[in-house]
Amino acid sequence: MISKITKYSIFFIFCLNFFAFSEEKIIISGIYNFSPLVFYEKGEAKGLFVDILNYIAKKENWKVQYKFGTWAECYENLQNNEIQILPCIAYSDERAKIFDFTNEYLFLDWGLIYRKKGSEISNIFELSNKKISALKGSIYTKDLKNILEQFGINATIIEKSEYKEVLDSISKGETEAGVCTNVYGSILESDYAVERTEIIFAPTKIRFAVKKDTNSELLTTLDKYFASLKHNQNSIYYEKYREWLEIKTTSKIYQWLTWAFIVLLIVSLILSIFVLMLRLIVKQRTKALAEANKFLKESEQKFRDTFEQAAVGLAHVGIDGKWLRVNQKLCDIVGYSKEELLKLTFQDITYKDDLEIDLEFVNKMLQDEIETYTLEKRYIRKDRSIVWINLTVSMTFDDTNKRYFIAVIEDISDRKKAEFEIKELNEDLEEKVIERTSELEITNEELEATNEELIASNEELIFTNDSLEKTLKELKETQEYLIESEKMVALGQLIAGIAHEINTPLGAIISSNNNQNIVLNDVINKLSNIFLYITDKQKTIFFDLLEKSLKIKYNFSETNWEYKNILIEKLDSFNIKNSMIIADNICDIGIEFDVETYLPLFENKYGEEIIQLIYEIVSSKKANKIIEEASNKAKKVIDALKIYLYKDLKENKIEYDVVSGMETVLTLFYNKTKHGVEVIRNFNTVKKILCYPDKINQVWINIINNALQAMDYKGTLEINIYEKDSHVFVEISNNGQVISNDIKDKIFQPFFTTKKQGEGTGLGLNIVKRVVDEHNGDIEFNSTKEKTTFKVIL
Amino acid sequence: MEELDKRAIICVDDEAIILLSLKQELKTHFRDKFLVETALNADVAFKVIEKLEKSGFKIIIIISDWLMPGMRGDEFLIKINEKYPEIIEILITGQADEQSIKNLIEKINLQHVIRKPWYPNEIINIIEKLLSKVVE
Missing domain, CATH: 3.30.565.10 (Histidine kinase-like ATPase, C-terminal domain)
Incomplete structure (x- = not known):
């Protein structure tokens, strides 16, 4: 089942493929005006290459659509895939980088220079400083530029987009020469006031091209046809070739001439390359020589500059001491002009004290004992002033093998001056040290004296300190006193209140004590008298009440008025005089509620006296209590005062x-x-x-x-x-x-x-x-x- | 007891021992001549005066301390003076603030100031003198 479906599928795909191949393939080709190879006329593409392409297209069932443009446009279109193929394009290595070319070529063309009719340009060197018009992007334009460059010919290339414009610009005198191809030029030249020169170059094979790595199938197909067309002398290629180009080459002689010309061209090309190479070699050698010369000149100049512009004095000195060559710096150091100096010897301007040692060195050097020496010495300047210099000398030979010295002279006056100053300062310092030492000795003596004074004043200070300590002690004592006096001030403020606190209990004590004295005397008298008259019952009540009363704890309380009134009324009911006073006494005694006990007293005479007597006895006891309490109160205040005034x-x-x-x-x-x-x-x-x-x-x-x-x-x-x-x-x-x-x-x-x-x-x-x-x-x-x-x- | 004899002396002090001493002293001396009543402060004193008057007593003398909690002695005596100008006032004080005493004397015609501690019979003598004047 599965294999059946597969079979059908394969068959179906095959059918589709067959269908696809049977359909016309559309090829878009670029076309530009390059008669008679390719050109566009009245909306129709024509030319040798077009005929060949159309022939192949017909065979291959292609439909070719031509897209017209300038050369530059076509070139760009091919790069941008706007067109698939460009017929009629010269091969170059550079172009091969972006395009693929057919192996076979259909035409051989070359570049040639046109001049204005009557102009005298006849060889390439005569193009020098001329304006040359050329097609933009053309391989010939590029080649011409290379050739001109190689020959070192300076010319201005003016680029045009059409060959017609190139020739037009020559005939109008805009340019003095122009580049065109052999084949296209032969078509165009009759229309312009131009003529061919003998300058030809860049033979090129004209091929078909596609964009690199695309349409390779197309290229292969074309090459296959080209090979067979070129092989067969009677093919459409030769037929069309003759048809398009036999306008000029009607005879076989012309054909021969053409071939002869080609041979000539190749020979001349080889010759020109040879010449070119020769020229290049000469040019290179000349350049090398010029460079060597320049280098020498530069070296010489550099040396001269170095010598002249050195920041130190430089001189060549003869072995006799004569200045042979001096630089400006040296002249500046010694204050002579170059001319003046060259007439002198170094001995002439060397300070006499320094000459001997210098000459010793010179001798040593002349005897090859030393190779070089350095010396600090003095020159006498032209103005007779002295300049310190650092001299470094070595010896060499001139061209004639004569010995001479090379001297480097450095002005060290500043350094010498500084050294001198330091030395002076040093000497000055030494002097100062001595001076200061003696000063210090004096100061030291003074210090010792001061020290003694200090010891003395220290003793004084100790003394002062003692007295200060004494003062401090006094101050402390004063402080103590101040505290004490403050205490007294506070006491003064308190004393009025304290007096009251003491006066009050004192008042109570004095009053009670006095009262007690009176009462006690009275009680004794009364007791003896009253006991003579009162009844036994009254006597019993008396002792009963007295016993109770004395047991009552002393306690001050406010008068119970209600009860007092009741008591007064009861007493009144017994017709007792002074009921008020008796009631008051009973209350003061503290037995007011013990009515049943004391009321029988008033059944007989002397009831009032008995109560009075009990009151007085109780009062006496109370007075004692008051005195005790008041004394305690006063004592408390006194104690507080005592504590307060106590000074430890x-x-x-x-x-x-x-x-x-x-x-x-x-x-x-x-x-x-x-x-x-x-x-x-x-x-x-x-x-x-x-x-x-x-x-x-x-x-x-x-x-x-x-x-x-x-x-x-x-x-x-x-x-x-x-x-x-x-x-x-x-x-x-x-x-x-x-x-x-x-x-x-x-x-x-x-x-x-x-x-x-x-x-x-x-x-x-x-x-x-x-x-x-x-x-x-x-x-x-x-x-x-x-x-x-x-x-x-x- | 005759109506005329229904006379009273009131003692005012915040110290109980003073009140007790004073009462004893006065009672011992004057026996049934006067009723002696006591008060710990001015408020109580006013109540005592009221009660005594209700009971038909005539208050002859008020002896008052100076420093007391609540209404002070001077203030109390001024009020008494306003209300009962006939009552004889005696100030008894432990503090000697002479200026205040002077002011009070001027204000209420205070003639009797007893300083604590008072001497035996000092108060009795004063009262006896006063009574003799009243009788006259």
């Missing part, structure tokens, strides 16, 4: 409890704070610190005093004491006036105060700072609208 005379720090210290200080301030200042104590138990307690207390007093003043003794004073990181922190805050920013830096300065003159010493916070510093503590403060806090860290 010992140098050593002692243990101090910040909380109890602060309590002491607050006691002193009690009178100032109790009316209007809320004191908030946030006291935590803290470790005891080693300090000078009187000084630390002073810190608290100064800060609290400032705080109270800042809030005008109204507001909240908050004190926090706590321990953190093994330091004791004390924060004292008040909600009074803010410490304004502009004085924040100054508050610890001594004698800075915001208080009126006389109110503050301005030392308070300064002492605080100093005391805190003395205890290696720290003090910070922060003041805001809400509160101002001083934080002391110990």
Whole structure:
């Protein structure tokens, strides 16, 4: 089944192929005017090559379409595939790079030079400096250019796009000569006022061409036909050849002439090549000679230039010392002109002290002991001044084998001058060193003297230091005194309040004591009297109430008016006089609620007296209690004062409890704070610190005093004491006036105060700072609208 | 008890020991001549005055401390002077602020200033003198 399909497929493809071959193949050919080989006339392509191509096309079932253009256009079209084939194109190696040519050629042509009729141009050299018109892109044009170049003939080539234009330009005199091909020229020449010269060149084989590597089949086919056509004398080729070219070559003689001419041409070509080669050889040799000559000249010039323009003096000197040749630099060095110098010897201008050594060297050289020498010596310039030079001499021979010296002379005056200056400076330096040494010796002596003075003044300084130390000690003492006096100032401010604190309990003590004296006497009298009259029941009640009363704990409370009134009414109901006073006494005794016990007293006489007696006895006891309490109160204040005023005379720090210290200080301030200042104590138990307690207390007093003043003794004073990181922190805050920013830096300065003159010493916070510093503590403060806090860290 | 004898002395001080001492001293001396009442501050004092008056007492003397929490003594005495010009006022003070005392004397015709600590009978003598003047 499969093989069947394959068979059909193959058959089908075969049919298609057959069909394709049977169809006309269209070939586009270029054509240009090159009569009689190819040309275009009345819309029809004609000529020998066209006939041959058409003949082959007919045989091969091709349809040839001709595309007309100039030679240059055709040439370009073939390159661009616009046309497949170009008949009638001369072969050249260069063209073979881009085109493939038929092996066979159909015509042999050559280039020739036309001149204007009557012109005398007859050989190639006469083309020199002439204008020559030629076809652009033509192989003959290119060849002519080569020939002209080879012969060194200078001519101007004017390129045209058609041969007709070439001949036209000659006949019009635009150019003096022109290039045309033999065959085409023979067609055209009769139409123009031109004539052939004897100059012929570049015989070429005219072939067909296709673009390189394309249409090779076409070329093969053409070659096959060409070979057979050329082989058969009776073929269409020869027929057409005769037809197109026999216009001129009607006879066999002409044909012979043609062949003879060709032979001649080849001979002349060989000859011209020979001539050309000869000319080339001559030219090359001439050129080599000229170059050698030029090189010599240049070398000579270079040498001359080198000699003349050298930056150093150069001279040839005869063995007798005569200057033979000198350069300008040397003349400049010695100040003579060349002419003057050439009349002198080197001995003439050498400084006499330097001559001997120079001559010694010269002799040595003449005896072949040395080959060269270098010497620094002096010349006497023409103006008699001396110039230092560095001379280097060697010896050589001239053409006649005579010896002479070559001298190189370098001006070293500047260097010599510098050397001299250095030497002078050196000498000067040495002098200076000596000078300075002696100066130093003097200075040294002076220094020793100064040193002694310094030792003396040092002793003085030690003395001054001692006195300064003394002063410092005094100052320290003053500081101590200042702290002490500040303490006194604070005390002065506190004393009024403290006095009150002491006066109050004192008042109570004095009053109670006096009262007790009176009462006691009274009680003893009354007791003995009253016991004579009162009933036994009353006696029992008396002792009962007395016992109870004395057991009542002393406690001050405000009068219970309601109950007092009830009591008064009850007493009134017994018709008791002075019910008011009795009720008051009962209340004062503190037995007011024990109505059932004391009311029976009033059933008999002397009830009032019995109550009075109990009151007095209780009063006496109360007085004792008041005295005790008042004394404690006074003692507390005195203790605080004592602590405050205590001055530790010992140098050593002692243990101090910040909380109890602060309590002491607050006691002193009690009178100032109790009316209007809320004191908030946030006291935590803290470790005891080693300090000078009187000084630390002073810190608290100064800060609290400032705080109270800042809030005008109204507001909240908050004190926090706590321990953190093994330091004791004390924060004292008040909600009074803010410490304004502009004085924040100054508050610890001594004698800075915001208080009126006389109110503050301005030392308070300064002492605080100093005391805190003395205890290696720290003090910070922060003041805001809400509160101002001083934080002391110990 | 006769109506005429229903007289009272009021003591005002923020210190209880002072009040107790004063009361004892006055009661011991004057016995049933006067009722002696006490008040720890000005507010309480006004209440006491009110009660006593209701009960038909005539307040003859007010003895007041100077420094007290709340209304101060001088202020209190000025108010008393305005309301009860007939009450005799005695200032008792532990502090010697002479200028303030002078001002007060001028303002309320204060004639009696007792300084703490007072001497035995100092207050009694003053009151006796005052009473004799009143009787006259």
